[in-house]
Amino acid sequence: MNDELLSEVRDAALYLTINRPERRNAITPGVLQGLRDGILRANRDADIRAVVITGTGEQAFCAGADLQTGKSFAFDYAEPYLGMADLFRCTRQSTVPLIARVNGACMAGGMGLIAMCDLAIAGEGARFGLPEVKLGLFPAQVLSVLQHLVPRRTLTELCLCGEPLSAREALAAGLVNDVSDDLDGRLDLLLTRLLNNSPAAIRRGLYTLKHMETMSFEQSMAFTESQIGLFALTEDAREGQQAFREKRQPMWTGR
Structure with missing residues (x-):
């Protein structure tokens, strides 16, 4: 792994933590590669029964692309496959359950990260949104993993208006499985229930x-x-x- 993406095995779960709290855990090429490497590792190791994806701190799960760099959308178009898309392809092939632990703001590309997961638990203070339209952009790649997860009109409003959902609104829309002030307690309960099964x-x-x-x-x-x-x-x-x-x-x- 790298300093931007921490990796730790606890019991039978691999925890992958985006470690950029000063940038609201924004996505970089290193974060994408670290997530992909971790998921591939889990699928090769029979002792790893689940992968938990989260962010450092309490402010943000993931704020999406790091716009401060000015290079977030400067792609090499000679390469037909992009980093985020390759991560989504990797998760599509994963037979190890992926769980999003949403500890704060989940915006733009962060919505792709929770949508690529099989299950998601959020804290009461979490917020969810696709604000790209406010910046003259649109959440293109994210839609591939998000479009079948929430109702169509909810998705269209998120995309066209750019306003966020509260944790409870996200729960009602089917974006997350549970919302709780005791985020880690609910996560532990979910892991216990999952790991008890075949x-x-x-x-x-x-x-x-x-x-x-x-x-x-x-x-x-x-x-x-x-x-x-x-x-x-x-x-x-x-x-x-x-x-x-x-x-x-x-x-x-x-x-």
Whole structure:
């Protein structure tokens, strides 16, 4: 990792923390690369069961691009793939659950970071917005991961008006799973609930969820008809059913 993106494993979770509080945890190429490297690492390490993405301090989760540099949108157009887009591609392939711990302002590109995650927990003081239109820009890449997450009219208002949502408004819109003054307490509860379940079922389940999202009904039915048989072939599936019959807690192998 690097000084801009901290990495720490706690129990079975990898914490990736944007460490630029003086710039409201704004995104840089180093932050994007660090997030991508961390997620790839988690998907290679069977001992890592979840990835938590957050920001340093209490003011901001991520304020989006660092506009103070004047270079945030100075891309090398000889390169067809951009850093943010590659991060979103990486998360699309992840079968390790990604959880956003939203500790403050979540704006512009920061909205992309929470939208690329599978789950999100926010503090009561968190704010969410797409203010790009106020700067003559538009949240183009972010829409690829955000457009199916919130209602269309909510998304359009966020994009065209640029005004933020409160944490409770974000919860009502389906942008986050929970809002609490006890952010870490709620995060720990979510992690406990997640980590109690079968690692094999979660990995293949996320694979299934992500692949069927853009399928038609008939395509998704054909796909899931094949997937359900594969779920049942895992060691975890056999152990889970046996534990149910024996009225005991399952002993997962993750296979």
